[in-house]
Amino acid sequence: MTDPFVSTQSLTKHFGPVRALTDISFDVHPGEILALVGENGAGKSTLMRLLEGVFPPTRGTIRVEGREVSFSQPRDAHRAGIRVIHQEPEIVPDLTVAENVFAGDLPRKARFFLDWARLNHDTAALLKKFGIARELHPRQMCSGLGPAQRQMIEIMRAVQAGGRLVAFDEPTSSLTDEETRRLFAIIRDLRAEGVAIIYISHRLAEITALADRVVVLRDGALVDDLPAQGVTEERITRLMVGRALSDMFPDRRPGTGPVVLKVEGLTTDHVRDISLELRAGEVLGIGGLIGAGRSELAKGIFGFHRRSAGSVAIDGTALPPGDTAAAIAAGIGFAPEDRKEEALLLLQTILENAVLCVPDKVSNAGFYDRRKARDLISRISDKMRLKASSLDAPVTSLSGGNQQKVVLTRWLACDLKVLILDEPTRGIDVGARSEIYDLIRKLTDHEGLGVIVISSEMPELLGLSDRILVMADGRLRAEFARADASEEAIMQAAIPHGTAAA
Amino acid sequence: MTSLRDDRGVSALHRIADRIGIHNLSLLVALVALLVIFGALRGDVFFSTRNLLNIGMGVAILGVLAISQTGVIVSGGLDISVGSIVGLTTVVTAMAIQATGLSGAGIVAALVVGGLAGLANGVLITYGRINAVIVTLGTMAIFRGIAFILSNGQSISIFQDSFRFIGTGRLLGLPIPIWILVAVAVGFYVFMHKSIVGRNYYAIGGNPIVARLSGLNIPRYRVGIYIVSGVMAGVAGVLLAARTGSGQPISGSDGLELEAITAAFLGGCAMQGGRGTVVGALLGVAIIGVLNNGMILTAVPTFYQMLAKGTLLILAVFLAEYRLNKA
Numbered sequence: 088m089t090d091p092f093v094s095t096q097s098l099t100k101h102f103g104p105v106r107a108l109t110d111i112s113f114d115v116h117p118g119e120i121l122a123l124v125g126e127n128g129a130g131k132s133t134l135m136r137l138l139e140g141v142f143p144p145t146r147g148t149i150r151v152e153g154r155e156v157s158f159s160q161p162r163d164a165h166r167a168g169i170r171v172i173h174q175e176p177e178i179v180p181d182l183t184v185a186e187n188v189f190a191g192d193l194p195r196k197a198r199f200f201l202d203w204a205r206l207n208h209d210t211a212a213l214l215k216k217f218g219i220a221r222e223l224h225p226r227q228m229c230s231g232l233g234p235a236q237r238q239m240i241e242i243m244r245a246v247q248a249g250g251r252l253v254a255f256d257e258p259t260s261s262l263t264d265e266e267t268r269r270l271f272a273i274i275r276d277l278r279a280e281g282v283a284i285i286y287i288s289h290r291l292a293e294i295t296a297l298a299d300r301v302v303v304l305r306d307g308a309l310v311d312d313l314p315a316q317g318v319t320e321e322r323i324t325r326l327m328v329g330r331a332l333s334d335m336f337p338d339r340r341p342g343t344g345p346v347v348l349k350v351e352g353l354t355t356d357h358v359r360d361i362s363l364e365l366r367a368g369e370v371l372g373i374g375g376l377i378g379a380g381r382s383e384l385a386k387g388i389f390g391f392h393r394r395s396a397g398s399v400a401i402d403g404t405a406l407p408p409g410d411t412a413a414a415i416a417a418g419i420g421f422a423p424e425d426r427k428e429e430a431l432l433l434l435q436t437i438l439e440n441a442v443l444c445v446p447d448k449v450s451n452a453g454f455y456d457r458r459k460a461r462d463l464i465s466r467i468s469d470k471m472r473l474k475a476s477s478l479d480a481p482v483t484s485l486s487g488g489n490q491q492k493v494v495l496t497r498w499l500a501c502d503l504k505v506l507i508l509d510e511p512t513r514g515i516d517v518g519a520r521s522e523i524y525d526l527i528r529k530l531t532d533h534e535g536l537g538v539i540v541i542s543s544e545m546p547e548l549l550g551l552s553d554r555i556l557v558m559a560d561g562r563l564r565a566e567f568a569r570a571d572a573s574e575e576a577i578m579q580a581a582i583p584h585g586t587a588a589a
Numbered sequence: 590m591t592s593l594r595d596d597r598g599v600s601a602l603h604r605i606a607d608r609i610g611i612h613n614l615s616l617l618v619a620l621v622a623l624l625v626i627f628g629a630l631r632g633d634v635f636f637s638t639r640n641l642l643n644i645g646m647g648v649a650i651l652g653v654l655a656i657s658q659t660g661v662i663v664s665g666g667l668d669i670s671v672g673s674i675v676g677l678t679t680v681v682t683a684m685a686i687q688a689t690g691l692s693g694a695g696i697v698a699a700l701v702v703g704g705l706a707g708l709a710n711g712v713l714i715t716y717g718r719i720n721a722v723i724v725t726l727g728t729m730a731i732f733r734g735i736a737f738i739l740s741n742g743q744s745i746s747i748f749q750d751s752f753r754f755i756g757t758g759r760l761l762g763l764p765i766p767i768w769i770l771v772a773v774a775v776g777f778y779v780f781m782h783k784s785i786v787g788r789n790y791y792a793i794g795g796n797p798i799v800a801r802l803s804g805l806n807i808p809r810y811r812v813g814i815y816i817v818s819g820v821m822a823g824v825a826g827v828l829l830a831a832r833t834g835s836g837q838p839i840s841g842s843d844g845l846e847l848e849a850i851t852a853a854f855l856g857g858c859a860m861q862g863g864r865g866t867v868v869g870a871l872l873g874v875a876i877i878g879v880l881n882n883g884m885i886l887t888a889v890p891t892f893y894q895m896l897a898k899g900t901l902l903i904l905a906v907f908l909a910e911y912r913l914n915k916a
Contacts, residue, residue, distance in 0.1 A: 444804060
């Protein structure tokens with residue numbers, strides 16, 4: 088076998104108290120497709136960022152062709168031939184295809200002028216090589232391009248810049264079947280040219296079809312490194328999760344309470360004509376691909392996005408549009424996907440974050456009453472088993488799982504009827520994860536809440552939900568009872584058919 | 590037993606340091622350093638009661654503005670029109686007193702006009718969705734223009750002794766403006782740190798998305814803080830008119846907003862909002878007051894004083910951002 092292009096030795100990364108990666112050692116060889124799998128939060132993205140030089144490792148080394156390297160910025164990694172194709176392609180919409188492909192490396196004339204002729208000629212050659220000369224032109228503006236085309240531009244950029252290791256992070260999450268097949272052909276061509284490939288995906292079928300070798304991460308550690316030939320999806324799943332899935336999701340009886348939330352014909356700038364009902368004591372799962380409009384549906388129900396048509400009612404009482412305060416007053420809570428950007432005040436303490444939605448319960452005549460706040464919040468956070476040195480500690484001192492518990496504490500302090508959880512376990516370790524699943528159970532079974540869970544993780548969606556709705560292109564596409572739902576059926580419904588809606 | 594008492598002593602010191610905060614502690618150190626420097630250079634004059642009261646008078650107006658500016662910056666905004674509102678309200682106060690002969694009418698007119706000016710800022714920023722710096726840069730010129738138009742470019746004298754007492758009188762040995770600063774500071778401290786509404790400004794400035802998802806009506810809060818800023822500029826206008834005995838369209842144009850914003854950032858405000866304290870702003874004001882006074886006493890030429898003030902603002906923001914990035 089050839090010498091590895093990139094190898095890592097005991098690569099370790101800690102973020103404050105959070106151990107994102109521990110002792111990762113692996114090799115990638117030229118002309119090899121290495122699949123990197125693991126649950127969300129297993130450390131795949133952190134590993135990619137280390138390879139791309141976004142931040143340095145806490146410990147351990149990276150070698151490129153046997154030489155130890157230390158990247159202080161992505162530019163250094165690019166120079167060493169390492170390229171990552173991100174889930175959201177980094178394309179400048181107001182530049183042409185050619186300019187985007189050669190961004191940062193534009194050919195010059197007389198040292199000062201841009202050599203348009205050469206730029207367009209070289210781009211045309213690349214487009215031909217990738218077999219997409221018919222649908223993309225070098226001089227075309229990028230603003231109108233779909234996700235697949237943007238991705239192609241990013242791959243061409245990586246290749247033209249001399250990329251010798253190309254890593255793909257969930258490249259098929261917004262592609263159609265046809266686009267996926269074409270991408271695979273291109274990846275195989277790159278392999279034939281001796282490029283080393285790292286391929287990250289949740290879709291295990293893709294991995295068994297494409298990869299030469301599989302590296303499995305779990306909770307920041309490398310649990311196995313095995314040849315892809317002959318490996319089954321079940322085996323990979325078991326390695327990823329580390330235990331049987333049924334342990335995490337105990338049996339439950341489906342909710343049969345009265346309808347608490349009724350949404351009819353809800354339309355916002357992001358979702359169209361959504362109707363759904365949620366019963367007390369029920370867990371309603373919402374599946375779909377990234378960009379299908381699931382978070383936007385939650386924000387539409389909650390009034391964060393103003394609706395242009397339709398209605399949202401709690402216990403039969405309609406909510407005014409675009410009014411988050413009214414939604415909260417009616418008993419809706421919403422824990423968004425992006426905790427750092429949308430849920431937490433990073434400059435403030437745990438306590439201040441937890442009391443945000445219950446000003447009346449923690450004040451006297453408009454003045455904040457710390458004692459009341461402490462009493463209320465510590466009662467709830469004890470039940471949640473929040474691990475913190477003190478409620479007055481900054482919220483940023485907590486791990487991801489405990490930060491999520493702070494967000495949930497905030498909502499449990501309110502008198503809720505409906506709780507909407509958007510990717511409730513993203514970036515959370517397995518222990519805290521099963522605690523959150525237990526909590527959802529308690530809320531529905533003992534307190535009669537209706538819970539909506541938006542999740543990209545199939546085991547979570549299938550394990551938690553009594554009923555599953557699937558979205559694509561901002562609309563509801565399918566509904567499954569718990570008994571009828573399967574990973575395949577959900578994926579089938581989630582992939583947009585035909586060309587994406589304009 | 591003695592060791593127990595020692596422990597208590599240490600922990601009490603710790604508690605005090607904790608309460609004051611590292612940031613305010615470093616401001617205190619800077620303030621003491623300035624006092625030592627100017628004391629060494631011109632100790633004879635600098636520490637005289639008269640000079641210290643001078644400093645106090647000088648910072649009273651600035652203090653009122655720096656405190657309300659802190660509120661605006663905490664909410665995620667900025668108000669650079671306050672110097673112009675001060676000028677406008679001195680004119681309005683003088684005109685109202687001239688017309689009615691009543692000191693009270695002058696005060697009410699200043700506060701109302703200040704509040705209206707703030708309302709205009711707030712509405713343009715929140716509902717017009719225009720950047721706060723641009724809006725208040727524009728209204729800075731507009732309010733100044735209105736002040737010149739109303740007064741015809743002339744200074745308007747105020748002869749009411751009861752009004753002038755606000756600027757020149759004393760209570761328990763301290764000038765009235767210092768008492769007003771104390772009242773404003775206490776009021777704001779309670780508001781920003783103890784009231785639910787005040788706490789919510791930290792949430793809105795810290796992360797408007799989180800605030801909205803927590804049910805806060807952000808536009809109303811934003812407009813509210815600009816109105817408060819305008820009213821406080823009105824208070825500063827009253828103090829200035831009372832001290833000079835006149836309403837002058839030009840007053841407040843000598844970099845008052847620059848100093849107020851500098852003091853707020855020195856006091857620990859963050860450019861993007863969500864951070865800042867009343868106590869910090871007061872310490873920032875004290876530093877600027879001592880620096881201004883000391884530079885005059887040590888005969889630093891005016892032109893160089895301007896260099897120092899501009900440098901201080903940039904330095905204050907640099908330090909604030911540096912601290913934030915390091916954290």
